[in-house]
Amino acid sequence: MELDFDDALVWGLQGYVRRVTVELGLTGESSCVQAEPTATLYLALDGRLRGFPDRDVALVWDEECGWSVAVETHSGEDLIIVAYFGADLLPTPQAVARWVRRLLRGERGAVGQPAVARWTRDDLVRRLVPYTAAELVPMPRSA
Numbered sequence: 001m002e003l004d005f006d007d008a009l010v011w012g013l014q015g016y017v018r019r020v021t022v023e024l025g026l027t028g029e030s031s032c033v034q035a036e037p038t039a040t041l042y043l044a045l046d047g048r049l050r051g052f053p054d055r056d057v058a059l060v061w062d063e064e065c066g067w068s069v070a071v072e073t074h075s076g077e078d079l080i081i082v083a084y085f086g087a088d089l090l091p092t093p094q095a096v097a098r099w100v101r102r103l104l105r106g107e108r109g110a111v112g113q114p115a116v117a118r119w120t121r122d123d124l125v126r127r128l129v130p131y132t133a134a135e136l137v138p139m140p141r142s143a
Contacts, residue, residue, distance in 0.1 A: 012128025
């Protein structure tokens with residue numbers, strides 16, 4: 001199967017978020033992938049963060065800042081970012097899952113700074129190739 005550039009980006013992002021979802025033990029039913037105008041991923045998380053006991057939590061990625069954890073607002077406004085993964089724009093799904101678990105446990109050292117994008121879209125597509133291939137093979141559904 002040959003994918004054009006836009007398809008390759010979307011398939012790579014879908015495969016990547018799918019792997020993160022599996023590492024976190026989630027179903028991925030509340031996830032979203034967007035390639036334009038900025039590549040972004042959204043994944044609703046189970047659990048709450050200290051300091052925000054009444055707010056839903058989301059894991060968010062974008063091609064400019066990498067991964068962040070945010071809390072939902074009650075008024076439909078933008079998410080409130082409470083932590084960034086750090087310098088790696090596209091860390092392994094296992095590293096993302098470890099980081100999220102640390103945040104949900106309330107560990108202080110898990111807050112970080114946003115990544116600084118130094119990649120082109122072509123670089124991003126190339127980095128996502130392993131996840132694109134994984135996406136082409138259907139994953140088993142949990143019972």
